Amino acid sequence: MKDQITSTEAIRGAVHSDLRHDSAIKHVTGRAEYCDDIAEPAGTLHAYLGTSDVTHARIRSLDLSAVRAAPGVIGVLTAADIPGANDISPTGRNDEPVFPTDLIEFHGQPLFAVVAESRDAARRAAELAQMEVEDLPHALDPLQAQAAGYPHITDPLKLERGDVATGFAEAPHRITGRLNVGGQDHMYLEGQISFAIPGEDDDVVVHCSTQHPSEAQHMVAHVLGVPSNAVTVNVRRMGGGFGGKESQMNLFACVAALAAKKWDRPVKIRPDRDQDMSATGKRHDFVIDYDVAFDEAGCIQAVEGEFAARCGWSSDLSGPVTDRALFHADNAYFYPHVRLTSRPMKTNTVSNTAFRGFGGPQGVVAAERMIEEIAFALGKDPLEVRKANFYGPEGRDLTPYHQQVTDNILERLVGELEKSADYQARRKAILKFNAQSRFLKRGIALTPVKFGISFTATHYNQAGSLIHVYSDGSIHLNHGGTEMGQGLNTKVAQVVADAFQVDITRIKITRTTTEKVPNTSATAASSGSDLNGMAALDAAEQIKARLVEFAADKWEVDPAAVIFLPNAVKVGNEVMGFDALVKAAYMARVHLSAAGFYKTPDIYWDRAAGRGRPFYYYAYGASCSEVSVDTLTGEYRVERTDILHDVGRSLNPVLDKGQVEGAFIQGMGWLTTEELWWDKQGRLRTHAPSTYKIPLASDAPRIFNVGLAEWSVNPERTIKRSKAVGEPPFMLGISVLEALSMAVASVADYRECPRLDAPATPERVLMAVERLRGDK
Incomplete structure (x- = not known):
């Protein structure tokens, strides 16, 4: 050789x-091969959920006799059939029953499961339940919940550093505002599904589409009343997850396992897309109140923010999600004096859960909103204000949670993208175009991302x-x-x-x-x-x-x-x-x-004190997007996007580029077209692809340039000096929202921040245009 x-x-x-x-x-x-492709053994049964058609009520009676008598039905599962604990709360708060016993908390809540010889028989039988209830008042969003005196669903968090009162008193400028940030459905290609096969003694094998096999294992064991060693959970692959299969799979795994052990036959459960979207949690909606003080150069002096979230009927992962929103409310910017508080509100809606970015995107949007407020108030280019507020050397390197930022590469990364995207020349050309074009307006924005990597729950690392x-x-x-x-x-x-x-x-x-x-x-x-x-x-x-x-x-x-x-x-x-x-x-x-x-070494977090080093390192990125807006209709398109993203020394550049591209499109969709809407009765009306609009291929930027910062390397004690790539590029989509804001602001000569709420649908863009025109 x-x-x-x-x-x-x-x-x-x-x-x-x-x-x-x-x-x-x-x-x-x-x-x-996905879970639904596994060959079904002889005798396989199928389960389907029976759900509530009211939003908040006390159950007076639940008659399932017609369900049990329906053709093909083997039986019905209710809370009375659970041999172990009737709780699947991922944080152990004991507030999320598999099936409720007396109280309905949201429209679409699973109340029972039908088990039949076929999925169609189970689905049809589930519609035959008769129920008498006592309707109760409901609150659907954080503001309604606060007005109704609803409790926090989990303990709020406060991050504080410096003296906010002094910062506000000494600053020459101050702006207060409110930002509404919508939620988002995971819209995975493969829906929730679980397939349980009973074994001898206490054993059961569960094939399911889950991001957290051990949690599914422990939850099934908890509900069955058996040790975890009796439960095996298998996952070959998922057809997408995005956080929607981190804790939301618990219900489906437990129902399949319960039925399999009760009737000693294999059982599969796969909801329709409508039921999947109605019964499972989503990205948290936020109402963010901000108060920012700054000087003549646009440098932030003090920030106070309150982040109220629509959490839903149970705690699920709302605690860590709303915590993380505060962790990223600084994004790339140093706040000399800062106080941030979360308000995780209980609501009569499906329990919201993990979603790519895990609260971080909502915090980053708030930071960028404050930057553009300052820019419009001072008549500056928002990029100039962004650069002025970047984390810097000692004295400007401490986050609101008291972690020192020691690996900041944004000045170089943003500088390279600004040059390669020809930002300055294009912005000048757009300003000239907008001055001459009556109805068609353009906008451009270059936004950065700083994203902390590690679970904030230290034991998960x-x-x-x-x-x-x-x-x-x-x-x-x-x-x-x-x-x-x-x-x-x-x-x-x-x-x-x-x-x-x-x-x-x-x-x-x-x-x-x-x-x-x-x-x-x-x-x-x-x-x-x-x-x-x-x-x-x-x-x-x-x-x-x-x-x-x-x-x-x-x-x-x-x-x-x-x-x-x-x-x-x-x-x-x-x-x-x-x-x-x-x-x-x-x-x-x-x-x-x-x-x-x-x-993961060298990480710790003291939540009570609001101090620690929750992140091992930061991943960085920047995105420059240009849009065109028809101010007569509010319709728009993304003309061009340039991205430079930091993945350290990439393990696999082609896969990482794919993740960056996909994350950007998904983030753009969250901020532009993907709108969740509940009617006054508490019914989710955007519960299918026909009523919920994700980005299509035609929505992608006409020109889409994506590059990796190949010069970046991570600390030595990381895998081959690479960096995480799943979540950080999601927030690159914010550049589209900011570019839309510039285009809208042009109708009033850029004197006022349009304050676009997200998602900035064409309807919202049009309303903002009309409002600004009316203010002229």
Whole structure:
């Protein structure tokens, strides 16, 4: 093997190289197997939820006799059929029953489940329930809830630094305002689904589309009244999640498992899209009141903000979501004096939950709103105001939660994008165009993102993995993360291939299962590659160490003389194939399996004090968007977007670019077209693709340039110096909202901030245009 290649890049699938998603071809050809594709054993039953058609009421009677008598029905599940605890609250607050016993808290709330021979029979039977209720008053949004005296659904948070009163008193300018930020449906391609197969004794196997297999495992065990070791949860892949399958899957996993154990038959539950959208939580709506003081240069002196959120009927993850909104209410900007408070309000709506960014986007939007308020008040370019307020050197590097920002690269990153996007020349051209065009107006905006990476619940920052190296040199990889299309399995496999210096084709990526890696954290908070990549690397290094010790002993060389080469190992002066060394090690009874583990270092958080270092590092990005607006109709389109995003030293640039592009479009959709609307009776009216508008291909920017900041590297104790990419680029879509604001402001000569609420639908844009024209 004299011509053995020694370059790491020659390994097919090495880290820092483009490699297509391991299931890409399966996705586009339809061969990727999802939960609904699993072959159903003989005797499989189907469950369907019976839901409430009132919003807030006390149950007087619930007659299910007609349901039970319907054709094909095997039985019905209610709260009385739960052998364990009737609670699936992910935070243990005991406020989220599987099925209620006396109180209905939102329209569409699951009240029971029908189990039948077919899904159609179960669905039809669920409509036959008869119920008598005592209607109660309801509150649907944070302001209604406050007026009605509703409680906080979870404990509020306050972040404070400096002396806000002094900051306001000494500043020459001050603006107060209110921003309404809408929610968002996850609109995953694959809906919620769970398939339970009963086993002997207490055992049950649950196949489900979940981002958090261990939580689903623990919840099923909790509801069944059995230990967690009796429940196995399997996830091969999901057709999208975006946070909607972090805790919301609990209900479906538990219903399927309950029915499977009760009737000792396999049971599948898959709601229609309408029921899925009505019964599962979404991104939190926020009403944000802000008060900002600043000087003549546009430098912020003091900020006070109150963040009231529509949380829904139960706590779910509203506590950490509303906390994180405060963590990101500074975005890229230093506030000398600051006080931020959350108001997580209980409402009679579906319980809102995790969504890509986890509250962070709502906080960032508030920061950008204050920047544009200052810019319009002073007649400045918003980018000039943004730069003036960036985090800087000592004295301007402390966040509202008292973490020091030591890795800020925004000045360089924004500067490069400003130049490559030709921002200044284009802005001048747009100002000239708007002065000459009566009805068609344009706008441009360049917005930054600073996003903290780590779970703010410190104990979630851990991961495990399991690697087997078989005697033929093939490798079996399992880890606690879940694949939902983002390419996590591909990236982790690249890490393992790089560690062993073998082609990625040697590695078999297997489904996530609680049987192999216990107590996993959710695949969320952009941490999937960071945590699971490091855990897999730990397992690989353990096996490598054993192989090195074996080779050094057998061939009587120094361990330093055992060097892994592409698909081979050099031992002293001899080179042998990787599989040959593995076979020799097996024959010598060397252990070729390892469980890896990783926990994020140097993070802590004291919530009561509002202080700590909740984030291990920050990811940065910037986006420049240009829009055209028809001021006669409010309709608009995105003409061009340029993005420069920081992913450290990318594990897989082509996958990371895909994540940036997708996140931008999803963020743009949240802020422009995706509108959730409840009527006065509390019914969600945007409960299907026919009434809820996500961005189409035609909504993408006409020109779309996406680049990665290839010069950026992460701290050494991260996976190959890469950075997380799932959530941070979502907020790049804010540049579209800000560009729309500029276009609208042009009708009144940029003298006033349009204060566009989100989503800035064409109707809202038109109303803002008419209001500003009326103020002239």
